[in-house]
Amino acid sequence: MGRTVIRNGLVITAADEVTADVLIDGEQVVALGMPGSGLADTWSDGAERVIDATGRYVVPGGVDVHTHMELPFGGTFASDTFETGTRAAAWGGTTTIVDFAVQGVGQSLREGLDNWFAKAEGECAIDYGFHMIMGDVNDQSLKEMDVLVGEGITSFKLFMAYPGVFYSDDGQILRAMQSASGNGSLIMMHAENGIAIDVLIAQALERGQTDPKYHGVVRHALLEAEATHRAIQLARVAGAPVYIVHLSALEALAEVTAARDLGLNAFAETCPQYLYLSTDDLARPGFEGSKYVCSTPLRPVEHQAELWKGLRTNDLSVVSTDHCPFCFKEQKELGVGDFSKIPNGLPGVETRMDLLHQAVIDGHISRRRWIEIACTTPARMFGLYPRKGTIAPGADADVVIYDPAAEQVMSAETHHMNVDYSCYEGRTLTGKVATVLSRGKVVVDGGEYLGRKGDGKYLTRDTCQYLT
Numbered sequence: 404m405g406r407t408v409i410r411n412g413l414v415i416t417a418a419d420e421v422t423a424d425v426l427i428d429g430e431q432v433v434a435l436g437m438p439g440s441g442l443a444d445t446w447s448d449g450a451e452r453v454i455d456a457t458g459r460y461v462v463p464g465g466v467d468v469h470t471h472m473e474l475p476f477g478g479t480f481a482s483d484t485f486e487t488g489t490r491a492a493a494w495g496g497t498t499t500i501v502d503f504a505v506q507g508v509g510q511s512l513r514e515g516l517d518n519w520f521a522k523a524e525g526e527c528a529i530d531y532g533f534h535m536i537m538g539d540v541n542d543q544s545l546k547e548m549d550v551l552v553g554e555g556i557t558s559f560k561l562f563m564a565y566p567g568v569f570y571s572d573d574g575q576i577l578r579a580m581q582s583a584s585g586n587g588s589l590i591m592m593h594a595e596n597g598i599a600i601d602v603l604i605a606q607a608l609e610r611g612q613t614d615p616k617y618h619g620v621v622r623h624a625l626l627e628a629e630a631t632h633r634a635i636q637l638a639r640v641a642g643a644p645v646y647i648v649h650l651s652a653l654e655a656l657a658e659v660t661a662a663r664d665l666g667l668n669a670f671a672e673t674c675p676q677y678l679y680l681s682t683d684d685l686a687r688p689g690f691e692g693s694k695y696v697c698s699t700p701l702r703p704v705e706h707q708a709e710l711w712k713g714l715r716t717n718d719l720s721v722v723s724t725d726h727c728p729f730c731f732k733e734q735k736e737l738g739v740g741d742f743s744k745i746p747n748g749l750p751g752v753e754t755r756m757d758l759l760h761q762a763v764i765d766g767h768i769s770r771r772r773w774i775e776i777a778c779t780t781p782a783r784m785f786g787l788y789p790r791k792g793t794i795a796p797g798a799d800a801d802v803v804i805y806d807p808a809a810e811q812v813m814s815a816e817t818h819h820m821n822v823d824y825s826c827y828e829g830r831t832l833t834g835k836v837a838t839v840l841s842r843g844k845v846v847v848d849g850g851e852y853l854g855r856k857g858d859g860k861y862l863t864r865d866t867c868q869y870l871t
């Protein structure tokens with residue numbers, strides 16, 4: 404692969420906004436130069452490709468650290484495979500995902516991880532790494548954690564929800580955190596009190612409350628806040644950092660804010676669905692609300708302002724998608740007459756960069772903060788920076804040329820995720836991906852997908868780069 408020059412775009416990173424020419428050699432960015440300077444002008448001589456980015460943004464490819472391709476859940480599987488899901492990600496300007504390998508009950512971490520390697524190998528359009536879901540914390544799997552950290556799996560997800568499936572009790576959580584404290588890994592927590600939620604589910608169903616909207620009622624905001632508080636205190640006892648996934652309730656955010664005000668290594672992410680959707684969507688008539696069933700659940704609309712504030716103050720430092728799509732037909736429909744049987748999850752891997760650009764247009768965040776929460780911080784949080792998450796000499800040439808003025812209408816008709824609905828059907832956005840490079844290769848350009856499955860490589864990760 405030869406040289407590519409991207410000329411005269413506004414290069415936006417978490418740190419800077421500068422009009423610059425970007426020189427790519429092979430798979431890496433090698434230099435930024437001043438447009439029109441004698442030096443940068445020479446770069447085009449002999450280049451394989453020169454892209455004029457005048458009037459456009461040149462930004463790092465998105466880093467989505469929370470996806471669930473092909474996840475088995477509730478008797479079915481998430482409808483995007485690694486092939487379809489990573490291709491959709493590329494369409495939306497995301498060039499790295501970190502997906503979750505799953506250790507089932509009775510399995511070793513190794514067995515679970517090998518299954519996920521087999522699913523992803525040779526299938527991905529973009530680079531990918533893995534976190535490990537610990538579904539069975541015991542003496543054996545705790546020992547295996549250290550080995551996996553050495554192999555570049557540096558984060559482990561535990562669940563305070565889903566008793567009988569992924570659930571860990573407080574003793575298991577404490578032990579895993581103690582191990583993390585020793586081996587430098589990061590514990591990611593699904594913070595909801597699943598034992599209490601299961602009681603509320605049974606009581607609701609007994610009362611005949613079977614519609615999708617009750618999913619949001621039984622998964623009470625205070626049960627997210629309680630679990631968030633407990634996760635943080637357990638992490639303090641263990642001397643370990645903790646990262647709260649898919650935070651949606653303002654009461655849970657208050658717990659994270661309090662911890663961070665104490666100077667603790669407590670971090671949290673939220674997702675676009677919590678910023679743009681609400682319990683009003685869960686309460687849509689008929690069975691439409693099932694399209695909005697995910698956990699943690701969507702919250703009343705007044706939570707959104709607090710989440711935006713958290714993103715500005717860095718109490719929320721990452722926006723990931725929790726991409727876990729299920730088709731309305733035959734998958735979400737498993738829960739007709741019983742909301743607790745609706746598979747939990749929403750599509751989103753393709754739309755995150757655009758929805759967050761819209762937040763720039765709407766005045767919620769700055770352009771640099773857009774890149775920071777969608778690219779740079781996720782890369783640093785999970786040991787991928789500076790190879791991923793920025794545009795700088797030595798970084799992988801994962802680059803998006805973004806048209807900030809283009810308008811688009813979101814729709815299942817035009818998206819590339821393998822799912823039969825859009826959570827944002829008919830919504831108009833300003834801004835659209837024009838061209839995507841993944842390690843120097845143009846994979847999306849002019850409304851065409853030019854990559855192929857297997858372009859994406861597995862990423863060995865370092866440990867979290869934020870710990871103090």
Ligand SMILES: [Zn+2]
Nearest residue numbers: 469471725727
């Ligand atoms: Zn998840």
